[in-house]
Amino acid sequence: MNKLSRHVTAVGLLLLGWCAPLAGQALAVESAYAASVEYEVKAAFIHNFTKFIDWPSEAFEGNHSPFRIGILGTGPIDKPLLNLNGKKAQKRSLEVSRVPNLYNMSQYHIIFVNPSENGRMRSILSALRGTGILTIGDAPGFAEQCGIINFYLSGGKVRFEININASRREKLLISSKLLRLARIVKSQCD
Amino acid sequence: MMRIDATKNKRYRGLNLLVCSLLLAGFSTGVPESSESLPADLTKLSLEQLMDIEVTSVSKKPEKVAEAAAAVFVINQEDIRRSGATHIPEVLRMVPGVEVARVDSNKWAVSMRGFNNLFARKLLVLIDGRSVYTGLFSGTFWDTQDTVLEDVERIEVIRGPGATVWGANAVNGVINIITKDAGKTQGGLVSAGGGNVEQGFTTMRYGDKLGENAHYRVYGKWFNRDSFEDPNGVDSNDDWTATRGGFRVDWDVSENSELTFQGDVYNGDSNTRRFTVLAPGTSAVVNESQDVKGANIMARWSRKFSDQSDLKVQFYYNEEDREGPVFSQDIDILDLDIQHRFALGDRHDLVWGMNGRVMIDELDNSFALSFNPESDTNYFVNAFVQDQITLIPNRLKFTLGTKLGHNSFSGFEIQPSGRLLWTPNDRHTVWTAVSRAVRTPSRFEDSFTLNFLTVPFNTFQVTGNTELKSENLLAYELGYRVKAAKNFFLDIATFYNFYDDLLTNEPVATPPPGFTTSQVNNLMKGEAWGVEVASTWDVFDFWRIKAAFTWFELDLFLDPASQSPSSTLANGASPQFQVNFRSYLDLPNGWELDTALNYVDELPDLGIEDYVRLDLRLGWHVSQQVELSVTGQNLLEPNHQEFNAIAGGIQPALVPRSVYGKVTLRF
Numbered sequence: 069m070n071k072l073s074r075h076v077t078a079v080g081l082l083l084l085g086w087c088a089p090l091a092g093q094a095l096a097v098e099s100a101y102a103a104s105v106e107y108e109v110k111a112a113f114i115h116n117f118t119k120f121i122d123w124p125s126e127a128f129e130g131n132h133s134p135f136r137i138g139i140l141g142t143g144p145i146d147k148p149l150l151n152l153n154g155k156k157a158q159k160r161s162l163e164v165s166r167v168p169n170l171y172n173m174s175q176y177h178i179i180f181v182n183p184s185e186n187g188r189m190r191s192i193l194s195a196l197r198g199t200g201i202l203t204i205g206d207a208p209g210f211a212e213q214c215g216i217i218n219f220y221l222s223g224g225k226v227r228f229e230i231n232i233n234a235s236r237r238e239k240l241l242i243s244s245k246l247l248r249l250a251r252i253v254k255s256q257c258d
Numbered sequence: 259m260m261r262i263d264a265t266k267n268k269r270y271r272g273l274n275l276l277v278c279s280l281l282l283a284g285f286s287t288g289v290p291e292s293s294e295s296l297p298a299d300l301t302k303l304s305l306e307q308l309m310d311i312e313v314t315s316v317s318k319k320p321e322k323v324a325e326a327a328a329a330v331f332v333i334n335q336e337d338i339r340r341s342g343a344t345h346i347p348e349v350l351r352m353v354p355g356v357e358v359a360r361v362d363s364n365k366w367a368v369s370m371r372g373f374n375n376l377f378a379r380k381l382l383v384l385i386d387g388r389s390v391y392t393g394l395f396s397g398t399f400w401d402t403q404d405t406v407l408e409d410v411e412r413i414e415v416i417r418g419p420g421a422t423v424w425g426a427n428a429v430n431g432v433i434n435i436i437t438k439d440a441g442k443t444q445g446g447l448v449s450a451g452g453g454n455v456e457q458g459f460t461t462m463r464y465g466d467k468l469g470e471n472a473h474y475r476v477y478g479k480w481f482n483r484d485s486f487e488d489p490n491g492v493d494s495n496d497d498w499t500a501t502r503g504g505f506r507v508d509w510d511v512s513e514n515s516e517l518t519f520q521g522d523v524y525n526g527d528s529n530t531r532r533f534t535v536l537a538p539g540t541s542a543v544v545n546e547s548q549d550v551k552g553a554n555i556m557a558r559w560s561r562k563f564s565d566q567s568d569l570k571v572q573f574y575y576n577e578e579d580r581e582g583p584v585f586s587q588d589i590d591i592l593d594l595d596i597q598h599r600f601a602l603g604d605r606h607d608l609v610w611g612m613n614g615r616v617m618i619d620e621l622d623n624s625f626a627l628s629f630n631p632e633s634d635t636n637y638f639v640n641a642f643v644q645d646q647i648t649l650i651p652n653r654l655k656f657t658l659g660t661k662l663g664h665n666s667f668s669g670f671e672i673q674p675s676g677r678l679l680w681t682p683n684d685r686h687t688v689w690t691a692v693s694r695a696v697r698t699p700s701r702f703e704d705s706f707t708l709n710f711l712t713v714p715f716n717t718f719q720v721t722g723n724t725e726l727k728s729e730n731l732l733a734y735e736l737g738y739r740v741k742a743a744k745n746f747f748l749d750i751a752t753f754y755n756f757y758d759d760l761l762t763n764e765p766v767a768t769p770p771p772g773f774t775t776s777q778v779n780n781l782m783k784g785e786a787w788g789v790e791v792a793s794t795w796d797v798f799d800f801w802r803i804k805a806a807f808t809w810f811e812l813d814l815f816l817d818p819a820s821q822s823p824s825s826t827l828a829n830g831a832s833p834q835f836q837v838n839f840r841s842y843l844d845l846p847n848g849w850e851l852d853t854a855l856n857y858v859d860e861l862p863d864l865g866i867e868d869y870v871r872l873d874l875r876l877g878w879h880v881s882q883q884v885e886l887s888v889t890g891q892n893l894l895e896p897n898h899q900e901f902n903a904i905a906g907g908i909q910p911a912l913v914p915r916s917v918y919g920k921v922t923l924r925f
Contacts, residue, residue, distance in 0.1 A: 074756075078754035078785075078787070082735075082752055105311070109311050111301075112303060113305070116301070116304070120305070225309060225310065249305055249306070
């Protein structure tokens with residue numbers, strides 16, 4: 069009996085030490101926290117892509133003019149992407165901003181299309197055809213519809229696919245290293 | 259009367275615990291948000307590194323720390339690199355609940371939740387699934403446990419009885435050292451350096467593709483470390499050197515199956531200054547040279563049938579030889595391990611496994627330490643089954659498991675455990691567990707005779723006992739983890755342990771003439787409890803702080819039949835408080851400044867005073883390929899003593915202040 073009561077006391081102490089603060093905690097914090105790591109990783113990928121893709125020199129106004137990334141639609145990647153503002157990309161400084169409308173996109177070098185725009189994907193991609201802009205998406209079918217780079221998840225890790233015909237059409241030179249790491253999509257784009 | 263006082267005392271401590279938890283919980287709210295194990299600025303990572311980051315858990319099996327119903331701490335590669343540590347036990351200083359004491363230049367006493375000793379016996383240590391504690395007495399010779407630290411992916415430290423899945427002797431914890439897949443260590447790495455204690459070290463590793471679906475790496479490593487001094491300024495003759503090499507091949511045989519082959523071989527000298535009984539009436543402090551060498555080879559095959567089902571088969575051979583004047587061993591271990599996991603309906607995730615082991619030993623008797631028989635072969639068989647039951651999807655899980663084992667020394671053992679995991683949302687985890695674990699008698703305790711002291715006409719000795727029972731533990735654990743904010747992670751674990759049949763040394767009524775003999779027996783009980791806190795705070799994206807705090811209490815009670823008061827010395831062989839504080843600061847132009855501050859409370863029964871240790875590391879990434887660093891250890895005082903390994907006769911040695919520089923090239 070003595071032994072049993074010691075065990076009960078031990079468990080009691082553990083519970084007593086814990087239950088009060090826990091009860092307060094569980095109520096106080098709402099589950100608003102979202103797994104943002106995925107989008108921070110995707111934003112870091114986009115930053116990295118600038119090192120492995122060559123834009124024609126006429127895509128920039130001058131040697132020191134900024135590198136512009138536009139965001140179409142809204143999504144959880146917006147914040148980490150906007151945080152890239154001011155960082156360096158091939159000696160140029162990055163400017164990240166939201167794209168105001170589809171008719172004013174020629175200044176950008178990269179346009180990220182949020183999945184919120186999935187409904188009008190086709191019209192967005194046709195508006196961007198031949199502009200020399202690197203299109204990056206995050207939706208199944210984006211690359212097949214001639215978006216250039218598309219993210220997907222595999223084994224819990226971020227992967228990307230590249231439509232090489234779409235990149236050729238936009239006259240973007242993608243390094244072989246990037247192509248090696250990507251899943252290649254070869255659907256026809258003209 | 260004494261007992262009543264002790265209980266009363268505990269109640270007050272319980273109250274403290276409550277207040278402490280309240281304070282911590284209050285502190286943890288309202289700090290703004292980020293991730294815990296990733297570098298703060300992901301844009302500095304390469305494409306390959308980005309592709310390695312797990313953003314969601316693949317399946318349930320590789321549990322994320324936040325989802326584990328146990329006290330888990332993960333040391334990642336960044337922690338290892340920025341600690342400036344050159345040896346595995348030094349890295350473990352950052353883990354709450356773990357006691358690391360450097361006994362001399364080549365010996366460490368490492369334990370968790372009490373019972374620390376030169377060869378702490380209640381701890382399981384694995385490198386890539388290979389048990390590296392010696393089968394002889396289930397303690398770890400840390401001097402021969404090494405690999406390329408840059409190739410270690412992470413070290414998982416599980417405090418508490420992980421017995422269900424991990425096997426016997428994981429009574430107080432498991433240290434699981436996991437090296438990187440060969441595919442992640444492609445290219446070359448050369449590092450070299452030296453300093454006052456680290457007299458010279460160099461590492462070379464090269465990795466490449468092997469056909470379309472396989473990768474390999476090979477490495478070689480060498481170091482030479484200086485001896486320490488004893489409290490009288492006499493050289494403690496504990497300098498050491500080792501050369502080591504190894505390989506790993508990872509082959510994706512098909513989409514769903516993988517084969518891994520790996521192996522290591524090493525050869526070194528670990529010197530010792532030891533008090534030894536040479537013959538009846540003659541004893542001396544002797545400078546010993548001990549040759550250490552060993553090799554291991556492992557094959558592992560894993561096959562994934564579906565997201566809910568997989569099979570793993572692993573086989574290894576491990577040889578560990580040591581040769582010295584007092585103690586020599588030649589131990590070969592063959593080990594086969596099978597694990598199968600499958601889902602049963604929507605709610606049950608079952609894992610079962612079997613492990614068989616053969617240990618063949620040849621020992622050399624000396625007058626001070628002898629074994630009967632001098633060589634032996636022993637068999638161990640274990641099976642386990644565990645069912646993780648989802649009570650409420652994504653919210654509440656109950657894990658019930660048991661391990662069944664048979665060994666040559668104590669026969670059958672059963673080790674059940676029940677664990678409950680509650681994740682009210684993505685940020686909070688509450689877990690609790692009740693488990694039984696055993697530490698089986700070893701070959702050593704079965705058969706040894708140690709003559710540890712001699713005076714004219716009398717020699718004092720301790721002998722083994724073939725009738726020993728397993729030491730056993732009933733543990734209650736309760737823990738809470740919270741991602742209190744995007745940039746603040748807090749993990750608190752508490753436990754209450756009841757030990758029974760702990761080992762004591764009991765006088766023998768009729769010893770051999772000329773001897774005073776005591777024999778190992780199971781006549782002690784114990785209670786331990788503690789609080790362990792770990793936290794990570796990303797102050798800015800260039801500054802990360804990690805802190806750990808440990809509060810530990812142990813009370814040992816001799817059985818009325820016991821006549822061995824010295825057996826309770828373990829009471830005061832563990833620090834009551836430990837605090838570890840680390841800061842990783844990224845400076846402009848690739849510079850890094852890393853600080854580790856460690857407080858360890860006194861060990862009253864070993865005569866060790868409390869100490870504060872300061873380690874600093876200044877690193878500079880000159881380019882993608884070149885990294886330079888200078889590390890200073892124990893900077894606050896010229897030297898201090900961390901442990902006293904009385905039982906082994908090891909002469910005390912003071913850990914000195916040390917500085918070393920290092921160059922790392924990657925290509």
